[in-house]
Amino acid sequence: MTYEEALEFICNTQKFGMKPGLHTISELLERMDNPQKKLRYIHIAGTNGKGSTAAFISSILMESGYKTGIFTSPHIQRVTERIKVNNAEIEQSRFAGLTELIQSKIKIMLEHGGCHPTEFEILTAMAFQYFYEQGCNVVVLEVGLGGRLDSTNVIDTPDLGVITAVSYDHMNILGNTIQEIAAEKAGIIKRGGDIVAYSNPPSVTAIIEKACREKGAKLHRTDFSGIKIIEQNMEGQTFSYKQYTALKISLLGEHQVKNAAVAVHVAEVLKNKGYNITEKAIRNGLLKARWPGRLEVLSKNPFFLIDGAHNAGGVAALKKSLDSLFPGQALTFIMGVLGDKDYQSMLAEILPGCAKLFTVTPNSGRALSAADLAKAAKEYCKNIQICDTVGTAVKKSLVETPKGGAICAFGSLFYIGEVRSILK
Structure with a gap:
């Protein structure tokens, strides 16, 4: 299968639409010998800032010496942007090879009366397989839509869950109130897990707190009162956060300072969980993070x-x-x-x-x-x-x-x- 044929196959799956739920992705991964069970994760949900926060976190992890997979969506120019290891996109030849593998598994699923996976389910399964093949130490995994029924939520308890800014979007799928939307995002919270949460409005925070109590998960809320912006210009921003003075990022906009603060908080929690992350890695990771198409x-x-x-x-x-x-x-x-x-x-x-x-x-x-x-x-x-x-x-x-x-x-x-x- 060529890369062009792989793109055509995946594009043709759009006619199957979007089917929230984990049954089909679970069956596909089962037939692929469950590569997702052999990896460690930072799982990120939220309405806005997921991708930027993922970019900051993966950059810090790379600076710390971890071979880091990152799965994001949607793409800006090429579908291969969605699946990266240490910031390098999956090669087109491997993308085609994995599409061919997945196509063969789908054929068996359909012969046994199963459903055809959606485009996003195929790409999610491909990412898991590729990250496993590449020997990733950790994967930064961005939710596609919602959280509870998103195909990325097929994973077991991650090393850390992250919930970014929650606001109104996809109401036709996630619900018409901010509480309903927040509940869908909180669906990534796993029993006994850890969650770092952006400082959202009280109505959203209450839903996340409730989900953490029900799952026996530990909530780490990022406190933005510790942020002090020092300089902002067209080249980037300098800010202090808690004990970290003069942190620099190239991403523009005050909201990116908040996303960077969440990433610093994530690094601190991971460090307490045994990850080897230094202040130097945090500083360099923030500075080197890039996220195309955002200001x-x-x-x-x-x-x-x-x-x-x-x-x-x-x-x-x-x-x-x-x-x-x-x-x-x-x-x-x-x-x-x-x-x-x-x-x-x-x-x-x-x-x-x-x-x-x-x-x-x-x-x-x-x-x-x-x-x-x-x-x-x-x-x-x-x-x-x-x-x-x-x-x-x-x-x-x-x-x-x-x-x-x-x-x-x-x-x-x-x-x-x-x-x-x-x-x-």
């Missing part, structure tokens, strides 16, 4: 940033960051969204006071058309252009934004990668 600067003069914010919580964090980086400045935005997102809240949060908006249609069957988005945005921005392609929006925004100005493309990870490939 990433692609060019300067005018500044061109991309951000994966695709729900109200993410857009609120983005707005706060942009106000800090470009005080008093009217920005140009490129925006594309999926139709099942709460885009009205996103528009109301970020558009008032903007210079211009270019709307695009992300490459997804769930996308809201650029024209429909423009219609919804009229209330908040008078200067709107509907663009046929992402490339057109990028070109027009660069031509029409003055030197010294700033452009930010956001709204969906389904088109951010295309912007990145045009400018990188």
Whole structure:
């Protein structure tokens, strides 16, 4: 099987949709001799900040000398980005080989009346097998959606569970209240495990505390009152957290300082559990961490940033960051969204006071058309252009934004990668 054939096979599984539950992934892994049972994990759930927190944690672990697997989703440009060992993507040839192996197991499952695994279940199984083959010491495992019924939750008790910022997203699957959404995230909490939790609102924290009590798990809450931001500019941020002075990160936005603080807290808990992690490894790990597509600067003069914010919580964090980086400045935005997102809240949060908006249609069957988005945005921005392609929006925004100005493309990870490939 070639890499292209592997991509086609996986792409064709999209017709099976999304089926929350662990039965199918469990059966597939059983037929693969359960590679997931031979690995150690840091398991991360949350609405926003999962990927950035995973990047910080895996970077600290690598600096500590651990061979570290990292599984994240979705990808920005290539599907192989989702499965990395020590920051190196899975090779296309091995991706194809593992797809062929999994395809043969699926054939047997179907012959025995089983269900066809989804795209995400196939990639999760592939990641487990690859990390096992590579001899990873530890795997940083990001939940795809929710937690309780997510296919990554097939693992036994991890070395540590992490819950990042919880807010509204995927309400059609996870529930309409913040408590219901939090309960799904808390589904990763295992009996007798340890959980590091972001400082969420009391309604969310109460749900996590209850789940920990029921499972006899130990909760470690990250206290953000210990954070002091020293410097913020377009190159990165310097901050102190508890006894750690002048920590540096290259990721932009105050929310990334909070995600970094969670990663430091994770490192401390892991150290207490026997991991060999020094302060030097924490400092270097934070500094070297990269996470493409999150307030990433692609060019300067005018500044061109991309951000994966695709729900109200993410857009609120983005707005706060942009106000800090470009005080008093009217920005140009490129925006594309999926139709099942709460885009009205996103528009109301970020558009008032903007210079211009270019709307695009992300490459997804769930996308809201650029024209429909423009219609919804009229209330908040008078200067709107509907663009046929992402490339057109990028070109027009660069031509029409003055030197010294700033452009930010956001709204969906389904088109951010295309912007990145045009400018990188």
